[in-house]
Amino acid sequence: MFGGPWELVxxxxxxxxxxxxxxxxxxxxxGKGLSEFKKGINDVQDEVNDATYS
Incomplete structure (x- = not known):
């Protein structure tokens, strides 16, 4: 993503x-946005797993 440490600085x-x-x-x-996004992704994965294995 970055070419070197100076770009990050x-x-x-x-x-x-x-x-x-x-x-x-x-x-x-x-941070809150990322946390909610991850929670949403996990919820969708749980629903897919429940539908697949039920």
Whole structure:
């Protein structure tokens, strides 16, 4: 995804400049979104497994 560590550093600096004080809030929102997405994926997998093995 990234060509090297410097690209990752540059992306982190840009994020810091753009979000600044809101960075913890943005990170928390992203974490919650990913958590809900994973939960949704697991629910769908459970439904498919239940339908397949029932």
């Amino acid at each position: 540059i992306v982190a600096l840009i994020a810091l400049l753009l979000f600044g004080k809101r960075l913890p809030e943005v990170a928390r929102s992203v």
